[in-house]
Amino acid sequence: MNNIKYILLTLCLFPLILFAQADQFVSFSDKEDVFTLVKPFIAAPILIDDNIDSGILKAITNLSVDVDKVTGVSPLLKVDKVSAEETVLLIGTIGRSEYIDDLVKNKKINASELQGKYEKYLIQTVQNPFEGVKEALVIAGSDKRGTIYGIYELSKQIGVSPWYYWADVPIKKQQNIYIKRGKYTEGEPAVKYRGIFLNDEAPALSGWANVTFGGFNSKFYEKVFELILRLKGNFFWPAMWGSAFYDDDPQNGVLANEMGIVMSTSHHEPMAMAQSDWHRYVKRNNLPNIWDYTKNTKALQESWRFGMKRAKDWEKVVTVGMRGDGDEAMSEDTNIALLEKIVKDQRKIISEVTGKKPEETPQVWALYKEVQDYYDQGMRVPDDVTLLFCDDNWGNVRKLPEINSKPHKGGYGMYYHFDYVGAPRNSKWININPIQRVWEQMNLTYTHGVDRIWVVNVGDLKPMEYPISFFLDMAWNPSQFNPHNLLDHTEKWCEQQFGGKYAKEAAQLINLYSKYNRRVTPELLNDKTYSLENYNEFETVMNDYRNLVIDAMRLYYLMPSEYKDTFDQLVLFPINACSNLYEMYYAQAKNKSYAAKKDVQANYWADKVKDCFKRDSLLTVHYNQTIAGGKWPHMMDQVRIGYRSWNNPPKSIMPKVEYIMQT
Incomplete structure (x- = not known):
């Protein structure tokens, strides 16, 4: 009886929404009713507006490269309407594309399917889209990321894996590419912000990035951001062991905003300032390097103001609150009143820098480790701040909102771990994450109304390829999975x-x-x-x-x-x-x-x-x-042999053995 009540309550809280997973609309045969995208030596040109968003243009450029990899033919990009009888691939965002808006005006596509939607794409074949063009394949987005996701869905279906770079997945050659006539979409994502956290990234990822790109710079992050977008993610916590995303390369923040990645900082790095940012900032400005709000209030506030000014024009979720320096707990005499004052002062800085009410800038408070204890003891933040719950670092969710709790305006998030540095031992080297376990914990999370942020610690990224794909697929549409079809996902992947x-x-x-x-x-x-x-x-x-x-x-x-x-x-x-x-x-x-x-x-x-x-x-x-x-130097450098305590030794140590003298 209790189970029945639970199910009925769940259905009342979360109305049943069917998210349509994208059907296979690409074909390599013309035996069906199809639109011809590529035939021998000819590809339909890509028609775009001359003022198209530069992030969308990056994705379109990647699509053009992808088509070339598959067929050997690279479609031309055009901004002027094409000549008579041509077929075109038309890409744009509703409300921001003259071509898309003309199609809406002429009732060639249905505006209601995109207007007011979040990150939704529509892929549709349209007959006679405008004078002189016989047929168009239209990729239209409700917003910037919706358009980008539609572009990369086409790339994936023509045979370019999202992991083509990060796992060297080969691309199968095809002579022709056809699109089954019709209309296709995956709807809107269930979770608003869906992303990964690069962490515990030395010596493996850092060593590889240094050799390949010269560090965690914009060249490196462009590859990471492209992967996230191809997997239909949108959220990111950057590498932070000795690194500072915005400071290491001034183009990092510019690039994230351009490509459509929502930046944030990890659970112990408030106000768009990495831990290393703080140390560099006080050194540059001859300020005391004391991470204590009662003793160094002015310097901390100045650094936070600097962090907010630097990132104020970019899409972001601002981490608020404060933990100890270096991902440690605050001192034992820290009290809730002080922590609440810190958040209040941070929000005042946010408002002053942005010129907006604090609630107009998305913020998150991470209830990580001892911070959850403060929450359990009664600490509260303003209602518009997202509460980010956490697992126990080993994949077991610690706390969730009650099923029948009153709505929280800022919503709830989950910080999950595929990788962890800490007791009883580090877990950094290889994938230890069966998706059955991930599904069980994240399904529980979603059922309890946690749908604002899902972010997962993936360590060096490389060893976690499959669980990353599963996590982001599930974040888009948790309802598509159940205990009986999880292996189907693995097989399709x-x-x-x-x-x-x-x-x-x-x-x-x-x-x-x-x-x-x-x-x-x-x-x-x-x-x-x-x-x-x-x-x-x-x-x-x-x-x-x-x-x-x-x-x-x-x-x-x-x-x-x-x-x-x-x-x-x-x-x-x-x-x-x-x-x-x-x-x-x-x-x-x-x-x-x-x-x-x-x-x-x-x-x-x-x-x-x-x-x-x-x-x-x-x-x-x-x-x-x-x-x-030899593409991946250092990528398997994480130590796994020779542990004597929770943290790794500097190098592997052979286990002790004993030889017996023969008599």
Whole structure:
């Protein structure tokens, strides 16, 4: 009976909305009723307004490149109406495009499907859109990002994976591209702000970015932002270990705003100022470097005012509140009255800098770690500030609003973790996130009305490719998923990366390796984790991974050569490397067991430990220097062997072994 009440209450609070996932509208055959986008040596030109938004133009330019990669033909960009009998691809935003507004005026497209909508796109074939043109494929957006999402949906459907750069996914060549005549949309997103947090990014991501781009600059972030948009995300917390997004490269903020990324700063970095920003600011201005509001009020306020002035013209969500310097708790004598005063003073600065009421600038207060304790003890912020709940850093949601709680104007968000630096051990190296667990926790989150912000800590980005895709797909439309169709999503994702022939088996491999990694994270694994005696527990789990390696290697060798680098990054390497860890710690356990008996068999297992330790380094070298022609230097540099406490040692340390003298 209680379950029935819960379901009925949920339906009352959240009316059932059916979000239409985009149908497959691209075809490579003309046997259906189709619009011809590309035929041999000819592509329909792309018609745009001469004053088109520069962020949309970036996406259109990428689309043109994508079409060229698929067909070898690059469509021309035109701003003037084209000549008679031509077909065109017409792209624009309602209310901001003369061409789109003319189509609305002439009832060629329905304005009500876009006006007043949020981030919605409409892809539609239109007969005789204007004089002299026989037919157009129209991509129209309700706003800037809606238009961009429509552009990238077309790219994805012609065969360009959102991960084409970040996972080297090959692009299948086609001679023709057709569009099934009709109208297509995915509706509006369920969650307003959907994004990722690059964190714990040294030495792997930082090392790679330094070699490839010269640091976390606008060249680097352009690749990140493009990925987020191709995945229909819109929100971002930037890398912050020794980095300062706005200060490292003055073009970073300009680029984010241009491309349509909503910037924010992490849970402990208020007022658009990174932690490193603060230290640089006080040094440049000869101010006291004391992160204490009771002792250094003026300097803190000056830095926050500087941060707001720098970002005032860009789309953003401003983090408010205050934690200790360096992602630490405030001092023990911090009281709620002081924290509430800090937020009040920050909002006054926001208002003074923007010239608007504080509630007109989106703000977020992160209830992370001890900050949730302040909230539980009664601390409150103004009603327009988004309350960002958090998990426990390991994927378990800590707190949610009550199902029947009164509405909160600022809405609620969730800060989730795929990667974590902290006790009992860091988890930075590899994907440990089965999507079944992610779905269960985020579905619970959404059911409780948390739909303003979803942001996930993805560490170095690279090892988390699949869970990132799932998280952002779910953020767009949580209702599309249930316990019975999660593996279907994995299979469809694998089909996008490796082709249909290998999708089911690849999906099973991803499904199993993430399940095994959640038994115990690689950094927590050691020779004592499993028992040698109880039902051969250690040998059983080791063989689970060995069998997975056999299946992964078999599939790797069956695949065409163009897919091998992608498969290695996304499937084979994580399985191979984790299996090797299990073998190493199993060998160490056996070594200790035999050594305790003074049995010389201990020596065999000691040698096995050494072999596995060496193999771990060779696998790392393979990933960093061989895959994709050496494209990913340092990307697997995160330490996973040799932990003695919660934080990683500077380099891997071989497990201790003991040799027995033969008599």
